[in-house]
Amino acid sequence: MSKIGKIARRTFLIGSAAIVGGVAFGYYAYKKPVANPLLKGLADGETALTAYVKIDADGITLITPRADSGQGAYSVQAIMIAEELDVELDQIKVDPGVPSRAYYNTALAQEAAPFPSTNDSFTANSMRGVMDAMMKFLGMDITGGSTTVPDGFTKLRVAGAVARETLKAAAAQKTGVALTDLRTSKGAVVLPDGTSLPYTELAAIAGTLDPVDEVQLRDPSTWRLMGKTTQRLDIVPKSTGTQDYGIDFTLDGMVHATVRTNPRRGGAMQKFDASDAKAMRGVSQVFEISTGVAVIADNTWRAIQAASAIEIEWDAAPYPAEMEDHWQTLSDSFVADRVDSTMKDEGDVQAALDTGDVIEAEYRAPYLAHAPLEPLSATVLVQDNRADVWTGTQIPSFLRGNVADITGLDKDDVHIHMLMMGGSFGHRLEARVVQEAAEIAVKMKGTPVKLTYSREEDMTHNDTRQIAMARGRGTVKNGQVESFDLGIAMPSVIASQMGRQGISVPGPDTQIVAGAWEQPMRIPNYRVTGYRAPELAPISSWRSVGASSNGFFHDVFLDELIHAAGADPMAERLRLCWHDPSRKVLEKVADMSNWGAPLAANQGRGVAFCMSFGVPTAEVVEVTATEDGIRLDNVWVAADVGTVVDPVNFENMVQGGVVWGLGHAILSEITYSDGMVEQDNYDSFEAMRMYQVPNIEVAGLENADQVRGMGEPMVPPAAAALSNAIFAATGQRIREMPMNKFIDFV
Structure with missing residues (x-):
């Protein structure tokens, strides 16, 4: 009952x-x-x-x-x-x-409260209650x-x-x-x-x-x-093929729009010459908007072609123009006055480092685009006493406020009609396409305006995943991990994302250390420090947010310490893990993968564990080192979400998340040159190919007390398990993504 x-x-x-x-x-x-x-x-x-x-x-x-x-x-x-x-x-x-x-x-407070999901104390639950009240007050x-x-x-x-x-x-x-x-x-x-x-x-x-x-x-x-x-x-x-998405939406009398905005994100526009664009077939208007230039035409293709014909002079970017300067900013952020949080500090880390042989390593994770298959679009109709917006979005209430500000209407007179989305991965947590569509629609009151980005505009103006760097120091003793000290530097995702909504969030940004500080490992001397780097290029929530990079940092460094101790990677993780549901996912994935069974000389298996979004997830990746490069053979995943509501969808979500995590770890990065994104489409921002996808077996456990979601937690361990498997197969330790910069894959 x-x-x-x-x-x-x-x-x-x-x-x-x-x-x-x-x-x-x-x-x-x-x-x-x-x-x-x-x-x-x-x-x-x-x-x-x-x-x-x-x-x-x-x-x-x-x-x-x-x-x-x-x-x-x-x-x-x-x-x-x-x-x-x-x-x-x-x-x-x-x-x-x-x-x-x-x-x-009602579930956002769990992640927002500065307590690990394993903390069920009165204080932790009281803070979650406070955060929940805030979410309700803000109408999140x-x-x-x-x-x-x-x-x-x-x-x-x-x-x-x-x-x-x-x-x-x-x-x-x-x-x-x-x-x-x-x-x-x-x-x-x-x-x-x-x-x-x-x-x-x-x-x-x-x-x-x-x-x-x-x-x-x-x-x-x-x-x-x-x-x-x-x-x-x-x-x-x-x-x-009959599913309609936002990009399929039409209205009678609708005009089509696209935009060109500064490729150096946040920079201004000095001047533009649209004479050639205005003369093109189907083009009715070209005018300036707050972010750049808008083109109105009788179909999307003609609008995009005309936009590319506009000559524009842009100002410089407000962030470093070259990629090496982004990395240098992170490197320079490992200093005391940049400490954002030390949410894990157990034992006496400094004493252990002072008296033992220190193992050190540095890790890097690049900017990454969301790159959903459906480019962003929004249809807006502004009239004297109301505005209507048709789009796919994850933030409908925020959009009401954005459009109200642009049109001068009351929020109650702004009507958001939510449409199916062809992918997001966090991309639809942003509002720019709706804001620009509303700005255009105000100039064309009474006419429905459908704004669609070109693939290139969408890719090069994506608010990407954070760039991040980590430095680990640790010691081992008597065949066991004795101390673990991990510092993580990245800009604040929350400050960047919420700043675009005009919201200032006080206190530390827990995403800087998410997927690292809350791991249920009983290491005698254990510290995780977050360093808040200065703002660089605009960033946003990307599938699993801070944990997407921190799961890689934390577990690969733990694997390095375990190897230095001469311990078995699975056995030592199990020994260190104090949380029963987490132990069970490790035990389950060990059983699924037949961990410990003999492998061929050119094969290797790597295990990784990450607690993120309250979900303990363990993955084992098996690879073969061939003459042409690393081949991914098998992946085993076990996770505990308390109750699996839809087993088929659960399995599909986990498999898709593993492919997402592995593909980006192997192939993908966003880089800047002259202040501009260098990857503008799928030919330069690659995804994993079908022939590269390994066999993926999934187990959903139901031992946890609380029901959780599975959209993101399988992503953080994927890259770590792969890196650990490559090391087991080749002896080469990969500490930076994308990994194809250092090793070939087939």
Whole structure:
């Protein structure tokens, strides 16, 4: 039986009385109710009590506010609601809803609080509560941080349960049958004689009732959808090419726009000459905007061609023009006055370093582009008293504020229509394409404007992953790791990203040390220090953020210390690990990979572990050193997310994340020359090829107490496990990415 027990009415009552003809249900376990956003703009026959389940005479709509960029977010949210509502997935449709403080992300506080996920103390949980209150106050309606499942795991199921029980109450009122004699099945209330009353027929009555104030969540042993093999809602449209994305959106009378902005990010424009562009076929306007020049044409291709014909003189970049100066800035940041945090400091590291033989190493991780397949686009229509935006985004509430500022309208008069995204990896946490589209639309009031970036504009103006450097010092003693001292230098991702929204975030940036400081290893003398480098090129959240580089730094250095101690890499990690779920993922991946079995002379296996986003993840990579280079043969992954809601999607997410992590580690970097990005398309920013992809086996464990997400945690250990495997096979230690600068791959 669920621990939820009795749900006080105030925890899920939202808004005012229902309107006859339909009903909507939802759940908010908060002391102060938030206005139900479904109450605005209801169609005839629709009603809204709460905010996640809407039923009218025509069908059932589930509100799935966490954005879908291809990771299956709409489906997994629908599964959690439908499990308790007792409907089949082919009986519902999903709607991302509208931006609202009601949909603030309840799981973001876990990552924002300066405590490791393994800390369950009163102080840690109190701080998480404070951070959660801040998220609610700010209306952080955001998708990111692997939070879709943990955000919805309780509240979406309760929303479904409240809806189910209220519909049963409606059936009891209609038929006179006792509530205890009713049950539900496949979108209907079933009477003792077997008669089925569809939810759609009960919606009008349910709309006149207060939601039932006592619900019990179903025991996992009775689940029909959660934890079972299900088909994602978007499988058919994506398999048949009929899925629409933001870039496919059209409106009658729409014009097409593109932009050219300073390739030296943040630099100004001195002047431009658009005479040739204006004379080109289909071009109607060329004008200056705050970031550069906009071109309006009758289709996107003509707009892009015209933009490339404009002669422009740009100012210099506000960051170092050459790549070596970026690295030098990081190198110069390992000083006392640049210390941002020392969130891990156990034992006496300095004493151990002073008395032992010190092992030292330096590691580097480059800038990386998000590079989703769908280039950024947004359609904006500005009218006298409202503005409408159609786009794929992870930050709908922020966009409302951005567009309100640009148009001078009130936030309530800005309407964001969320569209499916063809990839993101954090790219859609930025607002520039919508801001520029709104600026253009203000100049063309009453005309819908669709702004689409060229691939080159998108790639060269991407707010990339952070550049980072780490320096490790450590000692070993009696065949064991004795001390571990890791310093990490990078600019602040949070300051750069939130700064573009005009928000200043006080205190240390935990992303500088994320994926390093919170590792559950009992090393006698253990320190992780974050050094906040000066701002360089603009950076943003890239899949797994700080952990994407820090997982590599931390585990490769640990592997070096273990090798120096003469210990087995798996056995020593297990000895050091004090956290039971983490030990179990290490044990599981050891079993999956048959760790310790003999290998050929030219083969090697590397293991890596990283706790990120609260998820312990262990990976083993097996490689073969051939005459032509390193071949990736096999990868084994074990991770513990507490509960696996959708096993098929879980496996696919993990496999995709491993390919993402390995491909970038081998092949990819963004570099600057003369202040400009040198990689402008996929020919210069390569991805892993199909023939390079190893066999990947996945195990999802469910030992952890708390439910977590899996969008990002498999990325941080991938590069480390590969580096460790290359060392095992060749004796060559790779400490910098991309690795193809130092070794060949086949």
